[in-house]
Amino acid sequence: MDNWLIVPSGKTSLPGFNPLLSSVIQQPVVIVTGGSRGIGAATAKLFADNGYAVCINYKSDGAAAETLLSDLKSREAPCIAIKADVSAEEGTSKLFEAVDAEFGRLDVLVNNVGILKTQSKLVDMNADRINALLINNVTSHFLCSREAVKRMSTQSGGAGGTIVNVSPGAARTGSPNEYIDYAATKGAIDTLTRGLAMEVAAEGIRVNGVRPGLIYTDMHADGGEPDRIERLKSKVPLNRGGQPEEVAQAIFWLASDKSSFSTGSILDVSGGL
Ligand code: NAP
Numbered sequence: 001m002d003n004w005l006i007v008p009s010g011k012t013s014l015p016g017f018n019p020l021l022s023s024v025i026q027q028p029v030v031i032v033t034g035g036s037r038g039i040g041a042a043t044a045k046l047f048a049d050n051g052y053a054v055c056i057n058y059k060s061d062g063a064a065a066e067t068l069l070s071d072l073k074s075r076e077a078p079c080i081a082i083k084a085d086v087s088a089e090e091g092t093s094k095l096f097e098a099v100d101a102e103f104g105r106l107d108v109l110v111n112n113v114g115i116l117k118t119q120s121k122l123v124d125m126n127a128d129r130i131n132a133l134l135i136n137n138v139t140s141h142f143l144c145s146r147e148a149v150k151r152m153s154t155q156s157g158g159a160g161g162t163i164v165n166v167s168p169g170a171a172r173t174g175s176p177n178e179y180i181d182y183a184a185t186k187g188a189i190d191t192l193t194r195g196l197a198m199e200v201a202a203e204g205i206r207v208n209g210v211r212p213g214l215i216y217t218d219m220h221a222d223g224g225e226p227d228r229i230e231r232l233k234s235k236v237p238l239n240r241g242g243q244p245e246e247v248a249q250a251i252f253w254l255a256s257d258k259s260s261f262s263t264g265s266i267l268d269v270s271g272g273l
Contacts, residue, residue, distance in 0.1 A: 024104035025078060030255070031055045031099060031106065033086050033144055034113035036065040038217030039166060039251075042244035043110055044068060046252050048077030052108070055099050056081045059113075078103070086113055087135045092143040096151070105159075108255045109148040111141040111189075112166045116182040118224040130181050137185035141165060141192055145207075149196075153203040160204025162255045165193045166247075169213045169270045179223065190266055197264030206263040208254040213270025214241040237272030 030047045034040045035056030041064075044054050054077050058065045065081040072079040082098050084091035099106055115136050117129050145163055152161035170183035171190050190209060197207035214236060220228040229241035250269045253259050 025053050027051055027053045027078065028107040029053045029055065029099065029103045029105050030108040030110065031057065031095065031144075031148075032110045032112055033057045033095075033140065034059075035110070036061055036068055036081065038219060039212065039215060039244045039247045040110070040112040041068050042248040043112065043251050044072060044079075045075065046245070046248045047108070047255075048072045048075040048079065050252065050256075053078035053103050055079070055095075055103070057084055057086060057095050057113075059083070059085050086144055087140040089143065092140075092147055095144070096147040100151075106148060106151045107159075107161050109144060109161070109163045110166070110251055110255065111144055111163065112251075113137070113140045113144075114166065114168075114182075114186070114219070116179050116219060116223045119178045121177055122180060125181055133181050133185050134188075137182070138188045138192075141189055145192065145196055149200055149203070149205060152205050153200065155203050158204070163196070163205065163207045164251050164254045165189050165207070165209045166251070167193075167209055167211055167266075169211050169268060169273055171211065193266060194264050201263055206259075208259065208262055208264070209266035210247060210250045210254060211266055211268045211270065212242065212247045213268070213273045215244055215247055216241050217244060235273065236270070240271065242269060242271060 030052045032040045032044045035044045036058035044056050048054050054072055056065060056068060069079055069081050080102050082095045084095045086092050086095060148163055150156060152158040154160055167186035167189035171186040174180050175183040193207055193209040214229045214232055216229060220226055233241050247269050250267050254267060
């Protein structure tokens with residue numbers, strides 16, 4: 001348990017909820033992987049504002065997770081944060097088992113985990129780098145989707161649900177001269193979105209994708225260019241970068257009943273790029 005941070009939720013204070021009588025929370029529950037910062041954090045706040053119990057997941061930055069948990073609690077959302085590497089079986093199991101134990105239900109999974117490496121051309125990439133991106137960005141989405149489907153599928157006694165995958169516009173452009181390995185991992189996520197949507201459509205589960213463009217988060221610093229959006233924003237038809245909150249709105253819509261006839265769809269949130 002020492003690699004977990006679980007902060008008690010406020011669920012015992014919910015009207016009518018008695019943990020001694022029921023282990024299932026009354027509110028809908030969302031898991032946001034990679035939810036402690038950036039797009040994931042904005043998404044977690046939006047779900048909290050709309051009455052969801054929220055589980056955020058992160059890999060290493062406990063301070064960011066604690067800051068977000070304080071914010072979510074101030075919105076009166078039952079919330080937990082789970083430190084777990086969801087690119088591995090063990091971390092994925094711990095994440096979903098924690099939600100089972102704390103909330104007893106799962107309605108929405110937002111597969112938001114993603115990393116990139118320093119900008120580089122293909123000729124300078126090696127297997128260690130490429131495999132790290134594949135495992136972190138692709139395996140994680142597959143493992144978490146599998147666990148969500150097990151819990152949501154009406155064929156397994158679940159109540160259905162929605163999965164939203166986050167993949168960048170780079171999946172379309174390929175990000176030449178910067179990180180085509182990262183872009184390719186995200187192309188794989190678009191394929192997952194389409195294939196899984198068809199596979200589980202009859203099981204009460206909708207699977208959709210959101211494809212952000214240039215969004216103001218820490219990710220660009222991880223790629224070695226913190227001001228990357230300033231360099232590129234003139235190429236965006238709307239002539240600016242986007243905010244994490246603008247992406248969160250698209251994620252929330254695709255997760256909600258308001259998009260009830262959409263599955264296998266991928267929504268670009270990229271200012272027209
Ligand atoms: P970010 O600010 O860099 O945050 C990444 C989050 O993912 C953090 O919470 C991080 O936790 C977590 N994480 C990374 N690997 C993990 C793992 N194996 N297990 C658990 N958590 C993990 O990212 P962002 O910019 O908000 O991006 C979110 C998603 O949107 C990514 O999938 C990204 O590819 C996509 N996207 C971003 C942009 C953009 O311009 N920012 C554009 C298009 C698409 P720690 O902090 O603890 O490591």
